[in-house]
Amino acid sequence: MKKAKNDALTILCKLELIYPPAFFDIIIHLVLHLPNEALCGGCMAEGYVAEEALTFCSMYLRDVQTRFSRPDRNKDAVVEKRKFWGFESKCRPTSARQNKHLDPIEKLNIEWFVLDNYAAVRVYMK
Numbered sequence: 001m002k003k004a005k006n007d008a009l010t011i012l013c014k015l016e017l018i019y020p021p022a023f024f025d026i027i028i029h030l031v032l033h034l035p036n037e038a039l040c041g042g043c044m045a046e047g048y049v050a051e052e053a054l055t056f057c058s059m060y061l062r063d064v065q066t067r068f069s070r071p072d073r074n075k076d077a078v079v080e081k082r083k084f085w086g087f088e089s090k091c092r093p094t095s096a097r098q099n100k101h102l103d104p105i106e107k108l109n110i111e112w113f114v115l116d117n118y119a120a121v122r123v124y125m126k
Contacts, residue, residue, distance in 0.1 A: 001042075017063035 008031050016024070024124040102110070115121050 001035040001039045008032060008035065031062070 003123075012028070012031065058064075059068055115125075
């Protein structure tokens with residue numbers, strides 16, 4: 001593909017000597033990029049094959065922590081859907097909780113921003 005890229009570049013330079021600039025539209029320009037895209041596609045395919053092989057092998061390893069044998073980072077919790085469920089979390093937080101107390105003006109501004117920008121609330125505002 002690297003040789004094809006160099007050859008395409010040489011051919012296009014020679015064509016510029018023969019044809020007027022109107023001949024060189026986006027499709028002709030695309031020829032320059034096709035070898036690079038083919039190389040990238042080959043690399044992606046090789047990566048998928050390698051990942052698939054490693055995944056298959058890791059299913060059968062003992063005493064080695066893999067993504068199949070390690071515990072999940074977040075335990076999904078079942079959250080009952082209530083009328084206004086948009087702000088409820090379905091996952092366990094990964095960091096410690098820190099409480100911050102807001103003054104009344106900050107709290108009012110935050111409440112108004114959330115209520116004004118949340119689509120589910122607009123139905124009730126109308």
